[in-house]
Amino acid sequence: MLVLxxxxxxxxVTAGVLDLPADGPPTLLAERVTVDAKAHGELLTxxxxxxxxxxxxxxxxxxxxxCGTGPGPFTGLRAGMVTAAALGHALDRPVHxxxxxxxxxxxxxxxxxxxxxxxxxxxxxxxxxxxxxxRTAGPDVVAxxxxxxxxxxxxxxxxxxxxxxxxxxxxxxxxxxxxVGLVTAAAAVLRAGAEPGDLTPLYLRRPDxxxxxxxxxxxxx
Amino acid sequence: xxxxxGIESSCDETGVGLVRLDGxxxxxxxxxxxxxxxxxxxxxxxxxxxxxxxAHLEAMVPTMRRAFEVxxxxxxxxxxxxxxxxxxxxxxxLVGVSAAKAYALSLGVPLYGANHLAGHVAADTLEHGPLPxxxxxxxxxxxxxxxxxxxxxxxxxTEIGSTIDDAAGxxxxxxxxxxxxxxxxxxxxxxxxxxxxxRAIAFPRGLTGPRDAEYDxxxxxxxxxxxxxxxxxxxxxxxxxxxxVAASFQEAVADxxxxxxxxxxxxxxxxxxxxxxxxxxxxxxxxLAAERCxxxxxxxxxxxxxxxxxxxxxxxxxxxxxxAAGVEPSSLDLSxxxxxxxxxxxx
Ligand SMILES: Nc1ncnc2c1ncn2[C@@H]1O[C@H](COP(=O)(O)OP(=O)(O)OP(=O)(O)O)[C@@H](O)[C@H]1O
Numbered sequence: 331m332l333v334l335x336x337x338x339x340x341x342x343v344t345a346g347v348l349d350l351p352a353d354g355p356p357t358l359l360a361e362r363v364t365v366d367a368k369a370h371g372e373l374l375t376x377x378x379x380x381x382x383x384x385x386x387x388x389x390x391x392x393x394x395x396x397c398g399t400g401p402g403p404f405t406g407l408r409a410g411m412v413t414a415a416a417l418g419h420a421l422d423r424p425v426h427x428x429x430x431x432x433x434x435x436x437x438x439x440x441x442x443x444x445x446x447x448x449x450x451x452x453x454x455x456x457x458x459x460x461x462x463x464x465r466t467a468g469p470d471v472v473a474x475x476x477x478x479x480x481x482x483x484x485x486x487x488x489x490x491x492x493x494x495x496x497x498x499x500x501x502x503x504x505x506x507x508x509x510v511g512l513v514t515a516a517a518a519v520l521r522a523g524a525e526p527g528d529l530t531p532l533y534l535r536r537p538d539x540x541x542x543x544x545x546x547x548x549x550x551x
Numbered sequence: 552x553x554x555x556x557g558i559e560s561s562c563d564e565t566g567v568g569l570v571r572l573d574g575x576x577x578x579x580x581x582x583x584x585x586x587x588x589x590x591x592x593x594x595x596x597x598x599x600x601x602x603x604x605x606a607h608l609e610a611m612v613p614t615m616r617r618a619f620e621v622x623x624x625x626x627x628x629x630x631x632x633x634x635x636x637x638x639x640x641x642x643x644x645l646v647g648v649s650a651a652k653a654y655a656l657s658l659g660v661p662l663y664g665a666n667h668l669a670g671h672v673a674a675d676t677l678e679h680g681p682l683p684x685x686x687x688x689x690x691x692x693x694x695x696x697x698x699x700x701x702x703x704x705x706x707x708x709t710e711i712g713s714t715i716d717d718a719a720g721x722x723x724x725x726x727x728x729x730x731x732x733x734x735x736x737x738x739x740x741x742x743x744x745x746x747x748x749x750r751a752i753a754f755p756r757g758l759t760g761p762r763d764a765e766y767d768x769x770x771x772x773x774x775x776x777x778x779x780x781x782x783x784x785x786x787x788x789x790x791x792x793x794x795x796v797a798a799s800f801q802e803a804v805a806d807x808x809x810x811x812x813x814x815x816x817x818x819x820x821x822x823x824x825x826x827x828x829x830x831x832x833x834x835x836x837x838x839l840a841a842e843r844c845x846x847x848x849x850x851x852x853x854x855x856x857x858x859x860x861x862x863x864x865x866x867x868x869x870x871x872x873x874x875a876a877g878v879e880p881s882s883l884d885l886s887x888x889x890x891x892x893x894x895x896x897x898x
Contacts, residue, residue: 371645372886375652379883389657404601405642408608409649415612416650420626420657531608537601541594542728 331393333520334382334417335509338374338410339402339430340447340492341367345377346509347385347392350520356513360384365506370409378413394423396516398430398507400532401455401469402447411531426516426526431457431469433511434491438503439463444486445503446477448494455534458484471534553630553874554581556618556654557867560647561639561667562694563588563603565610567618568864569629570677572871580677582622583857583864586610593734597724598693600640607646615650618863629658633870636664636881636898637891639694644887652883661880664898665869666891667861669708671827672701673872674858674865682852687711687821689812691836692828692861693720693735696768696808698815699893701825704869705876710893711815712766715758719804719830722770726800729778730793740797741833747798749835752780754803759810766815773803805835813843823850832856873897 333356337344346361362377362384382389397414400407418425431445435457438445442461446454449471456477457468467484474495481497490503504511513520519527552573559566569582588606592598619626634651637644648664655662672688688699688708696714701707717725720737727736732743754776757769777800784791816824826840831853844851858865873896881898888898 371649372884374649375656376884378653379656404604405645408604408642408646412608412611412646412650413653415608416615416653417657419612419615420654531605533605537599537605539595539599539602542596 331520332387332391333394333396333513334378334392335396335512336374336378336410336414337398337430337433337507337512338370338406339398339400340506341365342506343370343373343377344507344509345374345381347381347387348509348513350513350517352521356510356517358510359387361509367406370406374409374413389421392421392423394520395425396428396512397425397529398433398512399427399530400430401449401471401534402430403450404533407531411529415529424526425529426519427529428512428515429457429469429532430507431455431491432465432515433507434503435459435463436514437508437511438488438490441488442486444481444484444489444497444499446474446489446491446495448492454492454495458486469532469534553871554624554628555867555870555874556629556632557863557865557870558632558634558647558651559670559861559863559866560607560643561635561637562643562861563592563598564861565607565614566861566863566866567614568862568867569618569622569624570864570867570871572875576681576875578677578868578871580864581624582618583862584614584618584621585862586614589735596728596734600642603640604642604646607643611646611650626658629660631661631663631870631874633663633665633866633873635667635670635866636885637667637888639667639889641887641889644889648885648887652885656883662883662885663870663873663878664881664885665866665873666893666896668695668697668893669704669896670865670869672699672825673704673869674827675825675852675854676704676872677864677868678854678858679852682825683823685821686823686825687812687816687819688825688827689808690828691719691808691826691830693724694718695828697893698766698812700819700821703876705872705878706896708893708896712764712768712811714768714770716769716771717774719768719770719808722774722804723830725774726777729781730796737830737833740801741835743794743797744801744835747792747794747796749798749802751792751795752799754799756803756807759807766811768807768811770804773800801833801835805833805839808836809839809843812840813847813849816849817847823852825852827854827859829860831859
């Protein structure tokens with residue numbers, strides 16, 4: 331089946347076109363990736379168009395869309411999610427949500443793994459994965475030093491994702507979610523033809539907003 | 552016959568409009584669906600950008616579905632898409648722009664990044680038909696207060712004046728807070744003002760001195776004057792005559808807006824005035840504009856309130872004018888431009 335994968339949960343603006351066979355891993359036909367945290371809104375749709383053209387496919391041939399749902403910094407994340415939702419609506423195709431950290435983990439199978447991405451404000455998004463690749467903790471957002479203090483408890487021996495903090499673990503896997511990782515993480519649901527889950531962004535933070543207190547006086551008392 | 556889809560997400564309203572452009576250049580409104588997050592902002596006393604952006608993402612596709620249902624159209628009926636690409640809140644704009652680009656790519660139709668302020672003016676053409684050239688637009692909303700010269704809705708809009716501090720709607724919202732009225736402040740102040748005496752208190756008229764910028768506005772001093780007046784009363788233990796304060800404040804706003812707009816129309820010899828934006832729903836501003844335009848021999852056009860506040864129909868209407876004028880569509884790497892100047896009607 332022909333799958334379109336998009337993710338904007340990290341500074342990478344990612345679009346890929348893949349073939350997912352009945353068995354085995356997905357084959358990447360073409361991808362377009364630009365690492366620029368400010369360009370999600372601008373570049374994602376052109377990347378989708380260009381990846382399709384490079385793969386020699388038309389949008390109408392796409393059977394399903396897979397979309398990374400974060401966690402990710404708010405604004406960029408929404409660009410990918412609304413793009414995926416609109417494509418799904420316009421093409422009348424299912425849009426399958428994938429936790430973006432799962433997509434990174436899917437490309438680093440093996441021993442217990444920690445995945446982190448940059449949450450800005452001196453924090454990281456993270457999740458932990460067992461030897462079979464299942465998520466065992468997270469996703470959550472925390473200061474990296476605090477997360478470093480929990481590595482033994484989490485039992486992770488490798489780290490993947492953003493290279494922004496030295497956890498003292500061997501670094502493996504990709505920095506950002508990749509089209510292959512996204513489709514690998516969604517492969518079972520895609521093959522089962524299951525109803526997609528809710529396309530809900532993983533913000534993990536509340537909006538910064540303060541309720542106004544008592545009215546400020548303008549006159550001097 | 553051309554079907555134009557309009558998408559709006561510059562502030563706290565997710566709007567989707569569908570407009571039919573007929574061969575003779577007339578516009579027919581087919582759908583105008585709006586999802587507002589205004590209630591989520593009420594307790595903060597103003598729009599919280601992140602809250603608005605989150606709401607846009609949730610509302611975008613459902614609002615789109617409703618619009619097509621109401622119009623009885625299929626997505627494949629769309630011939631062109633217009634989306635507000637600015638001015639507005641960056642994160643909010645991005646949701647509409649990203650969605651519009653994905654729809655344009657999927658449907659294989661041209662995309663127009665459109666100016667929100669020009670959209671407010673275009674809204675009037677849905678109700679009252681084509682605009683004569685030139686005309687004067689007084690645009691008053693929660694985020695803007697501007698006087699515009701419109702020579703051609705699709706290509707030539709020039710700013711004559713604008714607020715140097717608060718927008719008119721912002722002044723309403725802030726004064727409402729001073730008076731203990733709910734957000735948004737426009738409607739409750741308008742209601743209270745109808746019961747009050749507009750001449751009870753002489754509040755200042757901003758930028759009306761002989762050396763002041765003739766066509767610019769300032770509402771921040773007025774807001775402060777109202778707050779001072781109310782606090783002085785409270786300090787003296789006197790009751791605050793809410794209706795009179797509301798009426799006197801509203802009179803000051805309406806007086807300045809309409810006086811400057813009429814003066815600009817006369818100075819530039821423009822015979823038609825359009826008042827649009829959320830604050831154009833105000834009863835006193837409408838009445839005083841009607842009175843003063845009549846006295847000056849100016850034709851006044853005010854769209855119904857539903858079309859004055861942010862919506863997708865106005866963006867679709869502007870899109871239809873862009874299509875009709877043969878304006879070049881935007882490229883798919885279109886991005887949101889929070890500070891888009893009004894002179895840039897499409898990008
Ligand atoms: N009857 C009224 N009298 C005065 N002000 C009103 C009235 N009704 C609504 N308003 C004001 O209109 C504003 C909302 O208008 P609108 O939806 O056009 O603007 P906005 O969301 O601020 O967007 P933008 O400035 O981007 O167009 C609010 O400030 C509100 O208080």
